[in-house]
Every structure is written in C-alpha cells, then in structure tokens.
Amino acid sequence: MSNILGSRWVRLAVAIGLLSWALWKSEPAATWSALRHAQLLPLVGAVGLTLFDRALMAYRWLVLLAPVPAATRPPLVRLMRIFFVSTFVGTFLPASVGSDVVRAYAVGEEGVPLPMAVASVMMDRALGVLSILLLGLAAVIAVPQQAPRGVVTVLLLGAIVCLALGLVIFSERVATLMTSMFDRLPWDGLKRLAHRLLEAVRTYRHHHGALANVVAGSLGVQVLRVLQAWLLGLALGIAVPLSAYFVCIPIILLIMLLPVTMNGIGTSQVAFIWCFGAIGVGRAEAFALSVLFVALGIVGNLPGVVLYTTGGVARQTA
Numbered sequence: 001m002s003n004i005l006g007s008r009w010v011r012l013a014v015a016i017g018l019l020s021w022a023l024w025k026s027e028p029a030a031t032w033s034a035l036r037h038a039q040l041l042p043l044v045g046a047v048g049l050t051l052f053d054r055a056l057m058a059y060r061w062l063v064l065l066a067p068v069p070a071a072t073r074p075p076l077v078r079l080m081r082i083f084f085v086s087t088f089v090g091t092f093l094p095a096s097v098g099s100d101v102v103r104a105y106a107v108g109e110e111g112v113p114l115p116m117a118v119a120s121v122m123m124d125r126a127l128g129v130l131s132i133l134l135l136g137l138a139a140v141i142a143v144p145q146q147a148p149r150g151v152v153t154v155l156l157l158g159a160i161v162c163l164a165l166g167l168v169i170f171s172e173r174v175a176t177l178m179t180s181m182f183d184r185l186p187w188d189g190l191k192r193l194a195h196r197l198l199e200a201v202r203t204y205r206h207h208h209g210a211l212a213n214v215v216a217g218s219l220g221v222q223v224l225r226v227l228q229a230w231l232l233g234l235a236l237g238i239a240v241p242l243s244a245y246f247v248c249i250p251i252i253l254l255i256m257l258l259p260v261t262m263n264g265i266g267t268s269q270v271a272f273i274w275c276f277g278a279i280g281v282g283r284a285e286a287f288a289l290s291v292l293f294v295a296l297g298i299v300g301n302l303p304g305v306v307l308y309t310t311g312g313v314a315r316q317t318a
Helices: 002-026 029-037 038-063 076-092 099-109 112-140 151-170 170-180 188-206 210-238 243-258 267-277 283-300 302-309
Strands: none
Touching: 002 029, 002 267, 002 283, 029 283, 038 076, 038 210, 038 283, 076 099, 076 302, 099 112, 099 170, 112 151, 112 188, 112 210, 112 243, 151 170, 151 188, 151 243, 170 188, 170 243, 188 210, 210 243, 243 267, 267 283, 283 302
16 A cells, blocks of 8 residues: 555656646746637637547447457446546546556456456557557658657557557467466466456457457547647647647657656646647647646546546446
C-alpha cells in the first residue's frame, strides 16, 4: 500500500513540475488572455464530438468481449456502466492505465474470467495505440513539412509495442518462447496466471473480424479527437491548417498515454508546446489549447460521475 501511495505522490509531483514549467514558459497572463477570449461556438462543437468518440470507445470494447462465452458475458447495461465509471475513475489515476485496471477488475467481478477481462482491456489499449500510429504515420507521409522534430522516434517506439503484442498473438514461435519464460517464474500461482493471460490474449487470433472492426472504430475515435483539437484551436484563434492537427495530435496522444503523471496532466502541456511550437504557434496559445483539450476529456468522463454516484462499479443485483 505504501508503494502505491508513494508512486501516486511521485506522479503527482511530476505532473505539477511539468505543468509549472510549461505555464512559466507560456506566461500565465498571455495564457489566461487566450482562454478568456475563446469563442463559444467551436467549443460547443468540440463538446458535441466528444459524445461521439465516447460512444465509439465503448463500442470497440464491447466488440473485444466477443471471445467471452455468452453465458458468462455480463448484460449490456452493466458493461456500459463499467466502461463509463472506469473512465471517470481513471481521471484520478496514472494516464489511461488506471481506467484499464478498474475496468478489468470490475468485469472480473461480474463473472468474466480475470485473464479474459485483462486481455480485453489490453487489446483495447493496444489497438487504440495502433490506430494513433496509423493516423500519425499517414499524416506525416501526406504533409511531412508539418511534422516536428522527433516525431519519427515517438512513432517508432509506439510501433515497437504494437509489433510485440502482434507477435504474441499471431506467432506460434513467440508464444512458445513466452510459455518457456513463464515456466521459469518462481511462484506456481503467478505462473498459472501468466499462462492463462497469454492464452486469453492469443484467443483473438481467431477473431480477425472483431480486430478489424475495433481498428476501424479506433481510427474513428482518433479522427474525432483531431477534429476536437482543431475546433478548440479555432476557438482560440490559432491559425494553422487542419493537416497540422492530424500530424501533431496523434503524437501528443501517444505522449499523454505515458503513465508518468495523473491523467496526462503536465505531459500534455509540454507535448502541445513542443508540437505546435514547432509549426509556429505561440507558447501561450499552445498551452491554452492543451488545457482545453484535457478539460474536454474530463467533460467526456462526466457520464461516469453520475453512474459512480449511483452505485460505483460494484456488481449490482438485478
């Protein structure tokens, strides 16, 4: 317990440190002026798009529960509750990893085997990262002049993670290697859990249609996020083309996924200043855009607030 609390305090300290540095570099007065003069109509449009991206996010996770036998699959109402409550709770946890843990645990409490529950959120996260990479790569190829320095490195790191998971799922040789590695674990309970998780993840090699469906849905989510950022930029009067957002936002999303702060606070501000500063956007405007983008994510989590206050994520009897 002390280790968990200590880790949380470290992440909070990192978030505060990065946020303070970014705000100092951006000049608080200029940032506040940019936020205060933001136009209302584009902000409303961005909020509206958030409703669509949350619906797509919920849909892709439901599709990833296809390998779960119908007899043990929780009712749709409970699954939707778990999804939206976990996104809300994840607001206060490290990046997006916290919401994944809450979701896997809650689904396990509903009777889904824990390895399958963990596998579903792992695949949801991995395919989400893959969609970000695909969108970012396509944008960099289409408009390379808009890509800031270092973007290839970020894309490469994300690609390595996706490739590794893909090999685990589809390669018999890699699966055999993983099995032999798990056999060397010191505790029998941990060894069994690792084998069951590997088996659950590899179940998806028989569900090509579901995987393709989720990748398509994930690409839709990322496009909506780019459009949200573009509308927020219009609200702030940022004069850069939409193509620049298609290059910058995927990179920023990858950086925000790093579990080093709470809900991507701090890392997002630094990432926005770096990416948009490279294409001529002032630091104050870039910082203000990052604040609105993070706030928009929190707005998208508000349905989870209502559900959480009316029952949390605990199993509810019919």
